[in-house]
Amino acid sequence: MPGLLTPSTDTSSSIIPYSSDSTTPTVYTLNHNLKPPTTPRLSISWSRGNSLRVTVFRSPATTDNEPGGKVVELNLSSEDVDSDIEMNDAARWRRIVYGSVSPFAHLQNKKNALAALDEFRRSVSHDGDWSKYVLQYSKEINSLLGSKKSSPTPLIEDPKTVLKVEEPSSLKAAWELLEIFYADKQSQPWIPEQLVDWLSDYDALFSGQVPSVHLKLVEFQAELINIQAVETEPAYWQAISSALAVGWLDIVVKLLRLHGSYQLNQLGTRETENGLVEAVAVLVSKMPRMRTDLPLGKLGECYNNKSDFMRAWEKWRAQITKLDCSAFWLQCSHNQTKENLKNLLQILLGNTSTVSSATCHWVELYIAHFLYIRPFTSGLESMYVLAQKCIQLKPISTPHKLMRLILGILEENTEVVLAECSRSFGPWMIAHATELLTAGSVEAEILLKEERDNLGGISIEESHRLVYAQVLSSHALTWQIAPIYLISCMKHGVGLLEILLYKQPAYHSQVLLKNIEICRMYDLDSVSSTAMKIAGVHHWKHGRKGTGVFWLQQARDEVRLNRIAQKLFDFVGKSISDESFEQWEGLIELLGSESKTVGGLEFLHKYRDFKKSLQQVQDGVFTDAARKAGEALILLMKNPSTPQRFWLPLLYDSLKLLNWRERPLLNVSQTNMLLNKLQELSVARLRPDFVEAGLPQEALSSVRVALATNLGRAILEE
């Protein structure tokens, strides 16, 4: 009895997560009337998508209600896997799949073109042009994963909205990390600043797993509307210091300006305090940044030259120190403001413990280090050392997938990066990201492109593409994209493409046409002709003879066309009623006369003409038509290509010509010829291999009598 799977107690042993409570399997019953004994059979096959189909077939039980079999469809959704949490919307996911086809195909074309242009250069990864193409590819893919669009700014900005809450995708976050480290060669000197931007876009992603600055700000924003004097709230100062630590300067300045001392009625009494708040805000907004430009609304002063930056940095630091030692602090009566502003200055001055307490997880601390403690960090090695230090300060028991990815990249361990991409983001990510990885370094290229015996002689890159193509092939709407990926696989691509095409249901006309189109693009003539043969036979079997013959002709399937012609012969030899005449006349028309190998067709064409004239004779009393029919009969009987088994049916059909009332239609010699043929037939009948035409018993005698009568009348006439 088919039913639910018994959940295994040891969950680690299951390959695909299956939660019994999420989906009830669909059960179909199979009713059949096959007589016992039938051997019970069990079949397991993949249905569409993640559905596994288990079929049980057996003889129906004696009780009436028991069916002869059942089909159980289990949906093995992998919703526990991280990648699917974001992409459970299948349609949205397919949009990414569709969109990535063109950038991928373009890049492959460019690669092939470059390889053809410079055959001597074994690797193209260090070409200046190449890195430009890779960057373009990366940007195109990146734009598919969601736009970084800031929602249209409202006309009157709400001063209490400090943070725009958007839902970033971790897939996009991961892709951007790869882009920063591997694809964007031009911006490599600004990696730390790029990471600052990256964190400001994606810090929200960490919130689900660990406390984060983003979460802190979101919580504070929710409270903000209920707070009267913000500067007395510790949460306010915590929010500012955290935002400052991770470099969200615009938010810091905005929050500082909410300080009570800015209110007009307070300005007189809290002048010094307000001056200090504003001084800090100005210093924050003037922070030197080692980058070419800043997006609109972000604060800081850009320097794209290291020496200029260094000078500006020193000057800025001096200003902070000067403010820190200023005498105005003594005049500030608001204690909380004083202490917390001093604390902010400590962050700006790079005080390790202040920075550490302002940040939540190690990536934030890492970013704070870049901003305030070690702004000149460069090179992956020193970046990795710094990351290790930050992890020690803020350890996490189970690191977030993006954290694992960052570490893998910094460690320069391509295998770890690959494993992370594959484990957390699935086959799409890895199939597309390998292009970035190989562009990143020679070692990675060698690792990915080296053919491996343990992978059946293919490279890691190819194996990932094949896996992705397999995923595409399993869906009705994406299988036609799979060929683009398969064809980029040197070793097994074409073979798997052929298998994929063979597996498509060719009898479905739209699928068949798609199949033919794909075969045309990749010169797979034999595959398309096989599909056309399958379709031809299918349509023929289902009574659509015209369509069947069409596809067989398209496939140039002479063998089957001959078989059809042979069938026609058998058919013609047996009975020729008017209705069936129409049927086979249509078929003769379909088979055409072009095909030389369909030898007997010439006869069938003549036979059809003869039958037509014979029908006209029946309709009225046209002597001319009768004479023509008689001539056609003689021609047919004389013709050596007319098979012997048709002689009698032909003569029997034309009895009324032989018995023509007005005058004999056949002359003496013609009648003699026909009589001789009849004699020959009588002899042939004695042979064991003779096939009877299936005519009435008296057919032969009535033909003989008619011929004899005709002979007599012809002699008299002559």
Add this chain to the structure above:
Amino acid sequence: MEPEPQTTQTNLHILPQSSYIDSLRFLPPISAFSRHIAVASFNSDTSIPSLTLHSLTTTPTLTPITSFTPSSRITSLKTTQSLIAASTVTGSVHILFPNLINGTFESEVNVPDNVLHSGRVSGLDVLESGGECVSVGEDGRVNVISVGEDGRVDYRKVFDGKGLVSFTAVKWASQMEFVTGGFGNCVQWWDVRRAGGPVSQFKGNWAQGATSGIIHSIDIHPSRKHTCLAGGSYGTVFAWDLRRPQQPIVLSGIDNGETAACISESDVWEVHYDTFMSASDHAKLSSKGVLPAMICSEDGILAVLKQGEEPTELLAENCAINCFDIDPHNPSDVICGLEWESIALLTRA
């Protein structure tokens, strides 16, 4: 300097959907600013086909208003002033009467599976005046369905090919005549008053074996009822004039010896006469030539073909363009159904 005539200024919007678009049609406008389209789609995740009415705003956005679930996937969709007709892969025909002001379907008439056709109904057309609907199928049957004022349907078989022929497209030429297309690039002209078989037939290139093709779509211009436009396999687009039945005018595709511009080598899925014309086009229009035709193809091309001119490409997509429709009231606008689950809206300037 003379301006280049081949370029057309276009404005394109791609509107992603979450199901496969089988066919789409403009519906008659209820006001100058309110347009509606009917979309036949198939959700492959749930295997549910649907026929949905969308309102099309100028932004542009598509907002679904109401939807109908046909018995199976829609193969052909036609709209007139008063009704929407759709045929399906399992042989049924649905006729719906939309009320665009309320955004509902007022009534529906269904002819169930296997009554008119056994198996796929490959083509369907409705007379512009409403009432008569002709359907053709792979089973070789040709049926005329009459829809009465009271919503009653009556149907009769015009022809039964008994599987020896299969039809793939159909289009009314007049109140009494229609044209069908099928395998081997065959085109047949029928008159409902003459039962038993077609009045005239163009054999196409059936006899040429492997290079023969299938007609996917037919159009007939109301002002030139004797000429039909047909499009099919291998980028073939030709016009067949009933008065010169042996000499089709090839607009695109492989022709015996003659060189016609080949816009595409893939299947041409749909053809329509292009009713959008500039003043210079009007001047050039002769009474003899074939009117401009728009086609969409498997290799993602939407183009306008004019006899004796280079084709004008309006769109070149990365995926197939399965269907399109020209807004009859505003012919500068074209909607296309793209293979990758999206609808493209194209506006020509």
